[in-house]
Amino acid sequence: EAGVAQSPRYKIIEKRQSVAFWCNPISGHATLYWYQQILGQGPKLLIQFQNNGVVDDSQLPKDRFSAERLKGVDSTLKIQPAKLEDSAVYLCASSLKPRDRGWSTEAFFGQGTRLTVV
């Protein structure tokens, strides 16, 4: 079974530039998450999709970050314009839609995109 695919693996941009990350979840996984992981910290949720609808984007800085999940499969996360504090690893994860005990649903992660803003 193929895992969660993310690209690019690394990206270096100057502040105020824009950047986009791509994620392809595991086939059949209805739920997709984007997490931001700043160096030395645990991942923090940016946005969660259920199929192609947004479930939770309460921690997404909407003035500069946007995300979409076309047709409920692939997803892109965009930052425009980037700031120095956006330097982090951006992790995409996916999980099956829970049938009953939703709290037990395991999330599978991609290798992440390491963004450096200079």
Next chain:
Amino acid sequence: AQKITQTQPGMFVQEKEAVTLDCTYDTSDPSYGLFWYKQPSSGEMIFLIYQGSYDQQNATEGRYSLNFQKARKSANLVISASQLGDSAMYFCAMREGLGSSGSARQLTFGSGTQLTVLP
């Protein structure tokens, strides 16, 4: 308020010995799941073990076991017979109940513990 607390930024263990990584959590939801993930230097988050709030027995997966003390709200990870390849960052995470429309809620992570296994 912190939902997941990992108080050990770094831990060292001798190869072949056991090590316990601490995790405490905070929730008022009776239904929740606790997860441990391993993150090697390559960056990918690898799922290790899961414990549900209604599970009567502590979870075990090979060399990993979870010491679940519900009353104390702790879910410590125990790694037995440590190997050099166990050197990595370890994260404790929690997911509470079911969200609206039956969707899974987010995983909330702690700040992690960097484990180094010494030869």
